[in-house]
Amino acid sequence: MDTILRVENLDKFYKNKGSLTKAVNHISFEVERGEYIGIMGASGSGKTTLLNCISTIDNVTAGHIYVGNSDITTLNKQELSKFRREALGFIFQDFNLLDTLTARDNIALALAIKGEAPKNVRRKVEAVAQTLGIMEVMNKYPYEMSGGQRQRVACARAIVTEPELVLADEPTGALDSKSAGMLLESFQMMNEKMGATILMVTHDAFTASHCKRILFIKDGKIFNELVRGNNSRKYFFDEIMQVVSFLGGGQSHAI
Ligand SMILES: Nc1ncnc2c1ncn2[C@@H]1O[C@H](COP(=O)(O)OP(=O)(O)OP(=O)(O)O)[C@@H](O)[C@H]1O
Ligand SMILES: [Mg+2]
Numbered sequence: 001m002d003t004i005l006r007v008e009n010l011d012k013f014y015k016n017k018g019s020l021t022k023a024v025n026h027i028s029f030e031v032e033r034g035e036y037i038g039i040m041g042a043s044g045s046g047k048t049t050l051l052n053c054i055s056t057i058d059n060v061t062a063g064h065i066y067v068g069n070s071d072i073t074t075l076n077k078q079e080l081s082k083f084r085r086e087a088l089g090f091i092f093q094d095f096n097l098l099d100t101l102t103a104r105d106n107i108a109l110a111l112a113i114k115g116e117a118p119k120n121v122r123r124k125v126e127a128v129a130q131t132l133g134i135m136e137v138m139n140k141y142p143y144e145m146s147g148g149q150r151q152r153v154a155c156a157r158a159i160v161t162e163p164e165l166v167l168a169d170e171p172t173g174a175l176d177s178k179s180a181g182m183l184l185e186s187f188q189m190m191n192e193k194m195g196a197t198i199l200m201v202t203h204d205a206f207t208a209s210h211c212k213r214i215l216f217i218k219d220g221k222i223f224n225e226l227v228r229g230n231n232s233r234k235y236f237f238d239e240i241m242q243v244v245s246f247l248g249g250g251q252s253h254a255i
Pocket of ligand 1: 014015016021022023041042043044045046047048049050
């Protein structure tokens with residue numbers, strides 16, 4: 001087994017005017033290289049906080065997070081920016097593309113920051129654009145693209161550097177079902193063809209049913225875990241729905 005991420009007794013508490021919120025409350029889990037993991041849980045359960053600790057956007061209150069062999073909770077400023085630049089791909093819900101750059105330049109920027117040679121940049125950008133089906137928007141600026149296209153460009157930017165770990169916070173949250181479907185295909189491609197390990201927060205059971213394993217978070221703790229195994233996506237969806245209903249989601253397929 002090749003463990004890429006190990007979260008160990010992770011706490012993230014917020015103090016606010018005398019009250020203490022235990023947003024992440026002693027969470028431990030491991031992720032193997034090549035896994036595709038969904039993180040689900042009610043609003044306020046701590047999903048984004050967990051992802052932000054792993055991405056080093058937030059500092060932790062206690063505990064350890066190992067990526068490969070290094071404990072990222074102990075990195076200094078310089079090591080942190082190297083880690084973010086080289087090991088991580090982020091996909092935020094609001095895309096975070098630069099408005100003054102075309103899709104091609106948004107994607108290329110990630111490689112340029114890494115110091116990649118120009119001829120490799122061109123080759124890698126074109127290859128990832130082909131994989132994610134965004135060739136026709138490469139010369140467009142973000143405001144000239146649809147939400148789904150922007151989201152796929154953001155995916156391309158996140159994976160063009162071939163990060164070990166891709167973190168996505170509700171990537172399909174703002175998309176219609178067709179765009180969401182295309183994004184999920186992109187994720188599957190990233191996972192199966194490009195070998196990316198993916199951690200994706202989602203409220204949506206259909207989206208989650210594309211993952212290989214789901215962690216359910218409740219009140220900052222891991223409440224349950226489901227593994228798809230060899231079951232069909234439909235079967236996995238039904239299993240996820242059962243846990244979602246139990247967690248108190250109830251309505252349709254969202255919690
Ligand atoms: N900066 C902050 N200061 C104080 N409390 C915070 C802060 N950020 C998050 N929290 C609290 O931590 C808890 C977990 O928040 P988090 O954003 O991780 O939830 P979430 O599971 O991502 O929810 P959602 O599904 O609504 O995005 C919530 O109770 C929230 O109010
Ligand atoms: Mg959130």
